[in-house]
Amino acid sequence: MKEANHPPPSQESPSPARGGGQCGGTGGGGYYDNPIVRRPVWTWEVPAYFWLGGMGAGAFVTASLAQTLGSADDRRTAADGFYLAAAAPVPCAPLLIGDLGRPARFHHMLRIFKPLSPMNLGAWTLTAFTPLAFARAASHAADTGLLHGPLRGLTRLLPRRLTELAGSLLGLTLAGYSGVLLGATNVPLWAKSKLLGGVFMASALSSGSAAVTLQAARRGSPEATLHRLATIESAASLGEMAVITGYLMQSGKAARPLTTGRFAAPFWLGAVGIGALLPLLLHRFATRHHGRTLRSLSTAAALCSMAGSLALRWSIFEAGKVSSEDQSASFELSKA
Amino acid sequence: MIDGYKRLMNLEEPLPSKKAKGFFTDTSLCIGCKACEVACKQWNQLPADGFAITGNSYDNTGHLGATTWRHVQFIEQAKANESRQEQRWLMMSDVCKHCANAACLEACPTGALVRTEFDTVYVQQDICNGCGFCVPACPFGVIDRVPKESTFEVGTAHKCTLCYDRLKDDMTPACAKSCPTASIQFGDVEELQHRARQRLGELKARGESTARLYGMPEGKEAVEVGPLHAFFLLLDKPQAYNLPEVPRLPRKTMAERYGWSAAVGIGFAMVAALVFRGGRR
Numbered sequence: 001m002k003e004a005n006h007p008p009p010s011q012e013s014p015s016p017a018r019g020g021g022q023c024g025g026t027g028g029g030g031y032y033d034n035p036i037v038r039r040p041v042w043t044w045e046v047p048a049y050f051w052l053g054g055m056g057a058g059a060f061v062t063a064s065l066a067q068t069l070g071s072a073d074d075r076r077t078a079a080d081g082f083y084l085a086a087a088a089p090v091p092c093a094p095l096l097i098g099d100l101g102r103p104a105r106f107h108h109m110l111r112i113f114k115p116l117s118p119m120n121l122g123a124w125t126l127t128a129f130t131p132l133a134f135a136r137a138a139s140h141a142a143d144t145g146l147l148h149g150p151l152r153g154l155t156r157l158l159p160r161r162l163t164e165l166a167g168s169l170l171g172l173t174l175a176g177y178s179g180v181l182l183g184a185t186n187v188p189l190w191a192k193s194k195l196l197g198g199v200f201m202a203s204a205l206s207s208g209s210a211a212v213t214l215q216a217a218r219r220g221s222p223e224a225t226l227h228r229l230a231t232i233e234s235a236a237s238l239g240e241m242a243v244i245t246g247y248l249m250q251s252g253k254a255a256r257p258l259t260t261g262r263f264a265a266p267f268w269l270g271a272v273g274i275g276a277l278l279p280l281l282l283h284r285f286a287t288r289h290h291g292r293t294l295r296s297l298s299t300a301a302a303l304c305s306m307a308g309s310l311a312l313r314w315s316i317f318e319a320g321k322v323s324s325e326d327q328s329a330s331f332e333l334s335k336a
Numbered sequence: 337m338i339d340g341y342k343r344l345m346n347l348e349e350p351l352p353s354k355k356a357k358g359f360f361t362d363t364s365l366c367i368g369c370k371a372c373e374v375a376c377k378q379w380n381q382l383p384a385d386g387f388a389i390t391g392n393s394y395d396n397t398g399h400l401g402a403t404t405w406r407h408v409q410f411i412e413q414a415k416a417n418e419s420r421q422e423q424r425w426l427m428m429s430d431v432c433k434h435c436a437n438a439a440c441l442e443a444c445p446t447g448a449l450v451r452t453e454f455d456t457v458y459v460q461q462d463i464c465n466g467c468g469f470c471v472p473a474c475p476f477g478v479i480d481r482v483p484k485e486s487t488f489e490v491g492t493a494h495k496c497t498l499c500y501d502r503l504k505d506d507m508t509p510a511c512a513k514s515c516p517t518a519s520i521q522f523g524d525v526e527e528l529q530h531r532a533r534q535r536l537g538e539l540k541a542r543g544e545s546t547a548r549l550y551g552m553p554e555g556k557e558a559v560e561v562g563p564l565h566a567f568f569l570l571l572d573k574p575q576a577y578n579l580p581e582v583p584r585l586p587r588k589t590m591a592e593r594y595g596w597s598a599a600v601g602i603g604f605a606m607v608a609a610l611v612f613r614g615g616r617r
Contacts, residue, residue, distance in 0.1 A: 029575055030576070030578045031411060031577060031578035032390075034392075034399055034578055035399075035477060036476070036578055037475065038401070038477045038478075039472075040471060041468040041471055041480070061601075062608060065605060065609055065612055068612075069609050069612040070612040070615060071615045071616045073615075074615055100465050100466045100467055101464075101466015101467070101482070101490070101491025102465045103465075105466075108447075108448070108465045109445050109465065109467070111346070111347065111463075112345075112446070114444075114445065116442055116587065117445045117469070118443075118590070119443070119445035119467060119469045123445060172598070172601040172605075175601065176594070176597030176600070176601060177597075179593070179597060180593040180597055181469070183589070183590075183593045184473065184586035184589075184593070185469075185472035185473050186473065186474065186583075186584055186586070187472045190472075191586070191589075194596055195596050196593070197594060197596055197597030198596040198597050198600040200597070201600040201601050201604075202604070224615065225615070228611050228614070231611050232607065232608045235604070235607045235608075236604055236607075243596075243600060330580065331575060331580065331581070333580075334475065334580030334581050334582050334583060336556055
């Protein structure tokens, strides 16, 4: 009857000396300070892809909306966004394939259609989005006289409105699924809040519209168009800040690997400061200026927004690896 | 054409299902001999993990991983507070839980992870392309990817197969076969669950008041991932064994996540539409 000597109440009252980690454990009262979940094996290719894919998708959506609803100036200017939407996904496939453990089997992603897996959905979305973005960019190239000969005739066959609509829907999926994918894990920083998909969506749209603004500023489009693009980009940045705030609040302690320590600088300074706040201020300041100053300010704002978007993806991605090793955050995530 | 596609992509029809097989790991019987670890490594031809010393009691295995499918934990509970009268040393052989709703299987984009005819979760090595999504998806931290430089099947995801090859020949999995104290019991899941309830009753009657089952259909740990086909009898709260209180199944929150993402996208589209329209006037 020696088990009877064990005083049971002690196990219900957590004290730092309790649990398996009694011998020097610093974790959450678990087995020593061993992590609960495995560390993600992905490398830099993944955040780079999220950034590029999101930006291309954001540019496509912005350009498509301008085609349907904008003035003649807006349409002409924003159509350059289709070039970026076509160019951005080009490195995406090599990045994704390079990150696989068995790159030669990349096509196994498409051997089934399984939208339940965000990664399968993303692979199909990228596969479908890329040719649409190329086709729409080609028809824009034909409009501007860059494309000649039989290819030009071919672009006339493209149903533009339909391509823009389908591309935009796929683009929005491409922009948002990456955050959902990270959220659909058991890494506390990624999974605790339900808003990471929204954060990545906002970041994709702000950087994508910034890419359109950048081209507009460089190509000398009318100032009214530039102002409108700046307004859209600023709205996206404001939205991004709002969603990031919600994301951090929902994450609570689980966000510590991101908000403190090694990734605090790239996150606060890079993603929030340079990526959202600075472009807002620059665009605000630019409304009072004309000509070259306006163009320079718009260019600077757009570049900041695009760079900040990369900082956001990278810092959340890398901090997630740290978070995966946080035993107490994992226990917190799995509390009843 | 469909047939050609199926052949090209190695798509097969699932086999007719048999009775669900699993493990009941009774930690009250574990003596920490690690015979299960060794037998598993031998049968499945898994490479060694090196000679790192963790300093955590007799546990130099560390954790489950791509080439470690059984892991014996050594939980030393020394006399550390007023309420504890004596030391105790808990041992537990951890393994893949073969969840009824497996997060790894749902995450897998290639269909490499399948449910077998024995209701276990299995990685088809010829299909897995090493995308790595199953790794952080598993709420128990079981499955892992072999590094690109290794002597083992490189770059793909691995975990316990419940000795699928042995099951095919009506043999007991290597770990259960080698366990000298019947701490690891193999059999039909239903039968094992019945046995586990009985055993818990016995221990409770003996005064082992902190004993509990982990992974039974009625347990709160089964709320999201479902009953575990490899389940446990524990002598302390799950946390002491690094087991999550309610293991999360990512699918459960996926719709909400997509919803927030879509809301941001629609919001942006509406603002952009208004701004562009305003420019037309």
